[in-house]
Amino acid sequence: MSAISETETGAHADSPWAPIIFDALQQANVRQVSYVPDAGHARLIRMCSAAENMKSIVLTTEEEGIALCTGAWLGGERSALLMQSSGVGNCINMLSLLASCRVPFLTIVTMRGEFQEFNPWQVSMGRATPAALEIMGVTTIRIDRLEDLAPMMASxxxxxxxxxxxxxxLLSQSMLGAKKWLK
Structure with missing residues (x-):
């Protein structure tokens, strides 16, 4: 059973980008994927959870994912962290571990606070996400078009x-489609 229980609506229901990211993770031999449950990543989470050669790990907060990715690397496995832009703020202190220890790290961030955002609380962190990551030494690659996703994921x-x-x-909200909530 998936850790995502929310009804998916709008552009996230299909998530045409999820199989592209899943294939790239498989090609890169990623064996662990961690996440805080999020409707935006739901399809990708289900795909990773169903893969026999991949372990999906539910987190209580995003910074745990940085520690998990570090531990996976030290244990000889590759890992990726899935999160929403609002979760980046939770990770600032833990991101220093990556630079200090030169740990490989791959995160896929669904952006909020952009295109057709309905929740004003998402705007500030959405605006700050790229700079926050870059200040902490994380190279950011923004994807605005689906056709750019496969080559950029491989890179x-x-x-x-x-x-x-x-x-x-960083998966732009205009590429993902706006989140919608049913009442």
Whole structure:
């Protein structure tokens, strides 16, 4: 059973980008994927959870994912963290671990606070996410068009796991489609 119990609506119901990211994670031999339950990543989470060669790990907060990715690397496995832009703020202190220890890190961030955002609480962190990551030494790659996703995911995985770099893929809200909530 999926850790996502919310009804998916709007553009997230299909998530045409999820199989592209899943394939890139498989090609990069990512064996652990961690996440705080989020409707935006729901399809990708289900795909990772169903994969026999991948372990999905539910987190209580996003910074746990940085520790998990570090532990996976030290244990000889590759890991990725899925999070929403609002979760980046929770990770600032833990991101220093990546630079200090030169740990490879790959995160896929669904952006909020942009295109057709309905929740004013998401706007500030959505605006701050790229700069917050970059200040902490994480290279950010923003994806605005679906056709750019596959080559950029492959590039990001190579940079992260072959060059021991912290890399964040930022999936723009205009590419994802606006989140909608049913009343």
């Amino acid at each position: 990001a995985a190579t940079m992260a796991f072959e060059s021991d770099q912290p890399i964040a893929i």
